[in-house]
């Protein structure tokens with residue numbers, strides 16, 4: 001053992017650190033986890049062209065922190081976003097209202113650190129992004145989950161929850177929503193519900209935190225306007241990302257917020273700017289190509305979703321229930337009540353299939369106990385079919401369901 005390996009850091013660690021991370025052991029053979037994208041759809045040639053042209057033209061600007069565009073991020077990328085957000089989401093903002101961050105995960109951290117302290121209350125969708133839930137737990141914040149239906153967050157329950165909290169003297173710090181292709185349920189909040197949410201936000205003085213990272217990945221039709229676009233009073237913080245539309249490993253996201261909030265978040269963003277090369281390449285690639293790349297991407301994702309739904313129907317029959325999501329990269333699946341997806345997760349992983357167990361994506365662990373989330377973007381269609389067959393086999397062995405697999409009754 002080398003001298004450095006034997007040094008004991010443990011007595012030096014301050015109290016309150018999160019539990020240590022587990023060592024990464026590689027992707028499962030059949031991986032339905034995480035927000036990974038389709039490797040075949042990364043626009044590699046376009047990105048190579050973009051990196052060459054932008055570096056030839058502006059490479060010397062890398063000598064300056066923030067590329068001489070200031071701490072809010074590369075100006076051409078913010079200009080692209082301002083135009084895109086206006087065109088697609090109805091948001092009227094200028095490049096100056098946007099801050100580029102290192103993935104929208106950093107946006108979550110910056111918004112949270114600006115607004116939240118231990119003991120605070122926030123409102124979230126009952127089923128929601130695990131990364132958001134974990135952050136709130138770590139901060140000691142009470143996250144109250146509002147149930148969803150086929151059209152997203154239930155506004156009647158939101159209204160009664162806000163009224164109950166007010167009666168107890170509690171003013172939640174924000175309403176966090178993923179309104180456009182919700183993670184994990186795949187719903188889209190209609191415009192009328194967005195308006196009703198805004199009305200409640202105003203009535204109770206609670207801002208809305210709109211996480212729109214899947215909004216580009218809709219199968220058909222026009223998306224409703226962003227909640228940010230519909231707000232009259234600046235009480236909406238909007239965040240987005242290039243992770244789902246281009247590639248998650250780039251780590252580029254953004255925040256649209258009033259300067260009063262951006263200036264606070266800039267003071268907390270201590271990394272002297274997000275990776276410049278990624279920002280330059282994205283601006284160069286996206287300006288001419290984004291609007292042709294995305295429909296191609298979503299057509300491919302839709303094919304994979306169809307393959308997944310077919311495989312589930314074939315392997316699980318009626319034991320797997322799901323709604324056809326409106327877009328995105330996830331399918332939220334209900335298995336029979338006796339299936340504990342936390343246990344299924346362990347057994348499936350041992351058989352080479354990685355799934356996300358429902359309780360990690362919900363504030364209601366009981367409700368989500370027999371549910372799971374499957375990402376269909378990253379496995380190939382063949383892996384989807386094979387992986388679902390292995391999952392069904394493991395599930396039948398562990399829980400006795402599905403009784404029938406591939407339309408053949410199995411004898412125990």
Ligand SMILES: Cc1ncc(COP(=O)(O)O)c(C=O)c1O
Pocket residue numbers: 034035102103104105106129131178183211213240241242243248251252253
């Ligand atoms: C709802 C939601 N918000 C934020 C993120 C973080 O994405 P990124 O940091 O890659 O932009 C994810 C990733 O899956 C997500 O699902």
